[in-house]
Amino acid sequence: MNYIFDPAAAFAWCLEQLRTLATLVHLPVMAGEWVGSFLVMIGLFTVCSVIVMILVYGERKIAAHMQSRLGPMRVGWHGLLQVIADVIKLMLKESFVPAAADNWIFRAAPYVVFIPGFMALIAIPMDRGVIPAHVNMGLLYILAVGTPGVIGILMAGWSSGNKYSLLGGMRSAAQMISYEVPLVMSVLGVIMLAGSLDLAAIVEAQKVPYIIYQPLAFIIFLIASVAETNRNPFDIPEAESELTAGFHTEYGGVRFAYFFLAEYVNMFVLSAAAVTLFLGGWKGPFLPGWVWYFAKTFGILFLFMWFRWTFPRLRSDQLMDLGWKVLTPLAFLNLIVTGLVLVLLK
Amino acid sequence: MSTEISSIGALETASMNTEEVTLNMGPQHPSTHGALRLILRLDGERVVSAQPDFGYVHRGMEKMGETLTYPQYIFLSDRIDYLASFFNEWGYCLAAEKLGQVEVPRRADYLRVIVSELMRVTSHLIWLGAMGMDLGAFTPLTYTFREREMVLDLFEALCGQRMTFNYMRIGGVSRDLPAGFVDKAKAFLKYFEKMPDVYDALLSKNPIFIARMKNVGTMPTDMARSFAVTGPNLRGSGTALDLRQSEPYSVYPDFKFQVITRPEGDSLARYQVRVEEMRQSAAIIAQALDGIPEGDIMSKVPRVFKPPKGEAYARVESCRGIQGFYLVSDGSTKPTRCRIRVPSFANLAVMPTLLKGVHVADVVAIMGSLDFIVPEIDR
Amino acid sequence: MQTMVQESWEAFVNLAKGLGITLKQMLVKPVTVQYPEERVIWPDRTRGRLVMPRDPQTQAHRCTACMMCERICPNGSIEITTRANEAGKRILDDYIFHLERCTFCGLCVETCAFDALRMSHAHEIAVRDRSQLVLHLQQENQVFNDAWRGGLPAKKDS
Numbered sequence: 097m098n099y100i101f102d103p104a105a106a107f108a109w110c111l112e113q114l115r116t117l118a119t120l121v122h123l124p125v126m127a128g129e130w131v132g133s134f135l136v137m138i139g140l141f142t143v144c145s146v147i148v149m150i151l152v153y154g155e156r157k158i159a160a161h162m163q164s165r166l167g168p169m170r171v172g173w174h175g176l177l178q179v180i181a182d183v184i185k186l187m188l189k190e191s192f193v194p195a196a197a198d199n200w201i202f203r204a205a206p207y208v209v210f211i212p213g214f215m216a217l218i219a220i221p222m223d224r225g226v227i228p229a230h231v232n233m234g235l236l237y238i239l240a241v242g243t244p245g246v247i248g249i250l251m252a253g254w255s256s257g258n259k260y261s262l263l264g265g266m267r268s269a270a271q272m273i274s275y276e277v278p279l280v281m282s283v284l285g286v287i288m289l290a291g292s293l294d295l296a297a298i299v300e301a302q303k304v305p306y307i308i309y310q311p312l313a314f315i316i317f318l319i320a321s322v323a324e325t326n327r328n329p330f331d332i333p334e335a336e337s338e339l340t341a342g343f344h345t346e347y348g349g350v351r352f353a354y355f356f357l358a359e360y361v362n363m364f365v366l367s368a369a370a371v372t373l374f375l376g377g378w379k380g381p382f383l384p385g386w387v388w389y390f391a392k393t394f395g396i397l398f399l400f401m402w403f404r405w406t407f408p409r410l411r412s413d414q415l416m417d418l419g420w421k422v423l424t425p426l427a428f429l430n431l432i433v434t435g436l437v438l439v440l441l442k
Numbered sequence: 443m444s445t446e447i448s449s450i451g452a453l454e455t456a457s458m459n460t461e462e463v464t465l466n467m468g469p470q471h472p473s474t475h476g477a478l479r480l481i482l483r484l485d486g487e488r489v490v491s492a493q494p495d496f497g498y499v500h501r502g503m504e505k506m507g508e509t510l511t512y513p514q515y516i517f518l519s520d521r522i523d524y525l526a527s528f529f530n531e532w533g534y535c536l537a538a539e540k541l542g543q544v545e546v547p548r549r550a551d552y553l554r555v556i557v558s559e560l561m562r563v564t565s566h567l568i569w570l571g572a573m574g575m576d577l578g579a580f581t582p583l584t585y586t587f588r589e590r591e592m593v594l595d596l597f598e599a600l601c602g603q604r605m606t607f608n609y610m611r612i613g614g615v616s617r618d619l620p621a622g623f624v625d626k627a628k629a630f631l632k633y634f635e636k637m638p639d640v641y642d643a644l645l646s647k648n649p650i651f652i653a654r655m656k657n658v659g660t661m662p663t664d665m666a667r668s669f670a671v672t673g674p675n676l677r678g679s680g681t682a683l684d685l686r687q688s689e690p691y692s693v694y695p696d697f698k699f700q701v702i703t704r705p706e707g708d709s710l711a712r713y714q715v716r717v718e719e720m721r722q723s724a725a726i727i728a729q730a731l732d733g734i735p736e737g738d739i740m741s742k743v744p745r746v747f748k749p750p751k752g753e754a755y756a757r758v759e760s761c762r763g764i765q766g767f768y769l770v771s772d773g774s775t776k777p778t779r780c781r782i783r784v785p786s787f788a789n790l791a792v793m794p795t796l797l798k799g800v801h802v803a804d805v806v807a808i809m810g811s812l813d814f815i816v817p818e819i820d821r
Numbered sequence: 822m823q824t825m826v827q828e829s830w831e832a833f834v835n836l837a838k839g840l841g842i843t844l845k846q847m848l849v850k851p852v853t854v855q856y857p858e859e860r861v862i863w864p865d866r867t868r869g870r871l872v873m874p875r876d877p878q879t880q881a882h883r884c885t886a887c888m889m890c891e892r893i894c895p896n897g898s899i900e901i902t903t904r905a906n907e908a909g910k911r912i913l914d915d916y917i918f919h920l921e922r923c924t925f926c927g928l929c930v931e932t933c934a935f936d937a938l939r940m941s942h943a944h945e946i947a948v949r950d951r952s953q954l955v956l957h958l959q960q961e962n963q964v965f966n967d968a969w970r971g972g973l974p975a976k977k978d979s
Binding site: 510513514515517518581585588591595598599600601602603606608616617620640643644647648649650 | 832835836838839841842843846852863864865866867868893895924925926927928931940
């Protein structure tokens, strides 16, 4: 069987084998499923780490070439192993807690930031039938699960005992609140078109990618997701030239690595969501579905990076203005127009 | 109306029990461009008051001026404002030449104009990139540095160094143009002609950039004058004071160029003045390269330079404003007093007034647009 | 309303222009040089470490111990000691060059009436011990062999 073109079958086959194994060693069949879920989690975490490594390397290279530089060139061929070297460096560093910090909150914050992103990744279909966890209200799930990350950022900003961090944390909270609204509103149009909250069903419903029907919603979603991931031009919570690094000024070593990981995982989740909702997910001619899925997602991620290395950053009040006065009304407008057209077409 | 607002403010303060925060911005901070400390009193994201604290890079330049002979000091004057070295050298040489009544050959003057205007371009380029970086756009910095390197190559071919040149001498310049310099300089000018469009697309016309700069840090022309702000900052406030035209020194009367002014006085105006000035400098360089006369590059100056008793003040229009040198001679080989007037000092002095009530993010934008060099302030 | 739409459109176009520039730059070869492997060619006048060129055959240098360089040096990085030779003439004994104090201003080379000094292109002059920065120019050619290959320069070049 050609598993490259049918990962769903491969997935099912693996589970089947595990079940057989479970019965062979006289365990209940469910144990096989549990082990299966566990293995899926491990696999997903690995995939996640690999994706982040690719993204970090890609971002550094893209940034470098956009800036007429070469970027990492020393570790491995064209610096391919640079990320691994960096990870090792971060692991070996002492992870200290500043004297003024609120110890437990400070220690917990990186994980609170990272886990929601990872949880959201579970529900996004990578190919037909390949969803680590099929949630029938997947869209609601990823929107809901993605939100607590900001609490982690707030925790980090508060507990660091640093005024820059505090400002960064506060800015981040304000930003998240203002951009969550247009993000969700822009998605509603898609839900109305597809008539489902199930991400797999939304992809299946897209005869043509919804970006054709919902270009405005796509742009709003894109802008809001850039803002949600705190990236330039909306990187005010970590604004390097104002707040040194905002909420993660005081972090180092593994904890900083988790923040880094969280940023890229969140980026990946939101790009994957954009692909799923607007660009037809895994659908595409000739190539296997997961190739299309990753290609599209990395395309969106390239956009993220492209924005970051071209634009200056907005000021916090301008950011609020854009969120509340421009994007939110536009998202509502989009919603109303979509609803009207759907009613009229009926 | 105003009382109403203040009473509402008081109410809010009373019910929310807010507190002002003191934030030390610097001395180590990415956008203070050197070791400068800003003591900010913050009310949330608003700046209540700002107090610059400087002196971290004090090197005693003025005192050293009393212990070094006239020709020896020139290399040190490079380091007052390391991005405008030629202007420092020029100012010092002009003052010393005034003291010793030394004539400068025309060719030397032309060379001084060429290198100084190139210097102005490089300084503005760095400022442009740094300005972008302060506002979060990192890419323009690398582009402007790329262009700057080309000019530095020219400098290196001319005088052997890229930043601290030690090129000008009392009574002329140390070296004549190397072979191919004029062609290379012209090639650079040709290349540079279209670069401002690139910067425009990345910064000046970018709506985000405009939103960050427009009506931020507005400095009316009266305020600028009362703080003795000079250079592009003053011209951005609508006063056309440019020593190259109002008090022409050296061979500047030979060249046709405009003094750029903008009436608005905000950060964007200061930005536009500098970008335009780069074009004007390029025009001056082109004229100077074409009109450069033959002749000596040094006049006859005794090996041991001993100016007669007296005092002299000379000033030049540096890329940041008026750079002045005041020298007092007692007839020996060293000046008894060497006072340096630096433009950055006045440009910094206006900061506390400009920063009142702005956002934290604007602090960076205003600081960037004023374009001061911290070592120059501290001297 | 119309102006607002027009303004937003212009803003959009200008944002896109900026994006276009960075994308175009991505496709052009970077200008940076991979330093230790690739090197830029220094102009002739580049001022690096001070050397005292010698004639390759006779090993003679031109220094007459006139002390002009010691006097002009703003940082006191040159120390000259002299002795009398057989004929009773003052000649150079030791030419101590304190590299740690040198700012490469080039005044010593400029002031030398006998063309005995040169600024070489040597720029990789980091050492592990400060004492290694005190150099004896008249007897050297061990530490920085490559600093000056040219032998005695022709007098009075530009």
